Amino acid sequence: MLPRERQLPSAPQGNADALRWLRLGGAFLLLLPLTACEHIELLNPKGDIAAQEKTLILVALGLMLLVVIPVMVLTVVFAWRYRASNTKATYAPTWAHSTSIEVVIWTIPCLIVTTLAVMIWETTHTLDPYKPLITKNQPVRVEVVALNWKWLFIYPDYGIASVNHLAIPVDTPIEFKLTAESMMNSFFIPQLGSQIYAMAGMRTQLHLIANEPGTYEGLSSAFSGPGFSDMHFDVAATNAEDFAGWIAKVKDSPLKLDAATYQTLEQPSIKNPVTVYAGVEPALFDTIVNRFMSGRMSEMAFATSDVCTAQTLPPIAWNKN
Structure with a gap:
């Protein structure tokens, strides 16, 4: 008679949940210092140019998050709603197209890209590093x-x-x-x-x-x-x-x-x-x-003099014999 396979004891559900929350808490603590703007010099400007660049960074980040955050949230919502155990969710294996969804997922990114393009065009000229700053004080x-x-x-x-x-x-x-x-x-x-x-x-x-x-x-x-x-x-x-x-x-x-x-x-x-x-x-x-x-100027001058000399030389008379 063959011995029955032994099953390894599973960890208690309470301990697994506690371990998961502990990992999430540790990740939060690691990311917490990044929220302190005083430790990020780029986000703590002390001049007018840096302040404008900070505004540009935050506005661009906010516009991009208008796409990123809804996608992340909807990913979790869809995974939860259409899970295998949810019998109330609509099952449509042949679904392939929705005009309203296509309009939403294309219109919003196009508007964001257009807004970013206009904003970057303006700030590129405003924050040109070669552009002098006009104030009452002499530079x-x-x-x-x-x-x-x-x-x-x-x-x-x-x-x-x-x-x-x-x-x-x-x-x-x-x-x-x-x-x-x-x-x-x-x-x-x-x-x-x-x-x-x-x-x-x-x-x-x-x-x-x-x-x-x-x-x-x-x-x-x-x-x-x-x-x-x-x-x-x-x-x-x-x-x-x-x-x-x-x-x-x-x-x-x-x-x-x-x-x-x-x-x-x-x-x-x-x-x-x-x-x-x-x-x-x-x-x-x-x-x-x-x-x-x-050195390059000397080489250029030498090459120029050679060309001028070559142009002034008489043509060579070839001896056909």
Whole structure:
């Protein structure tokens, strides 16, 4: 006689329900920190550009959730209503089409896409990083050079520079001109908005403004090698008086940023301390941008001279013999 198969004891229903609710509670606790906007710098703007970008993000997210949330809810509703044990639900295995449902599932997404397209068209022009900001205060010009792996800020109107520290006055437009020493980097101050790339041999622009005093974090948001994780800088937004005091303090520094100092500074290094320079080589930023163009200009000039010479040479007389 064959022995009967033994059935494993099943877990009590109460314990299974408790375990399920425990898992759900754990998932909720893990997601809870994401709801604190104070810990998400992008959603805690301190400047007008960042505030407009936050509004754009939230509005776009809300419009997309108009589709996502009903779909998620209806998935659960349909699964519950048309379960096998519900004999009251209509059983229609040959159903294939409903005009009213087709109208709903196509009209709503088309309206959302149209709304997003119009909104993005308008904000693309409004938040153009090259577009100057108009205020009653004169803008402050800052030339930014992405080095490996540090940031160099040059203030051409004041003849000073700093490494890994950006000081700006509040309620004043900041006109950035950006380039990179070698590898491409991405300049980003989340609480002020508008990330933009910095590339070697190219000049890009960015206009930002800080409306509240404070110290904000700046970073590179594009991977650029082993020192990328430490490529941060502080942004000190202060009132006009404190900004003028910082300028005066920097001008007392014994360091000068000349060509020789820059050649040392541009060497790859990690975790550089904040350094300020009281003097800057004239047109240093333009020199950095154009340093890769000198050889090309010489080649172009040489090629042009060759073409001109070839055009002026007399035709070759071939000897038919």
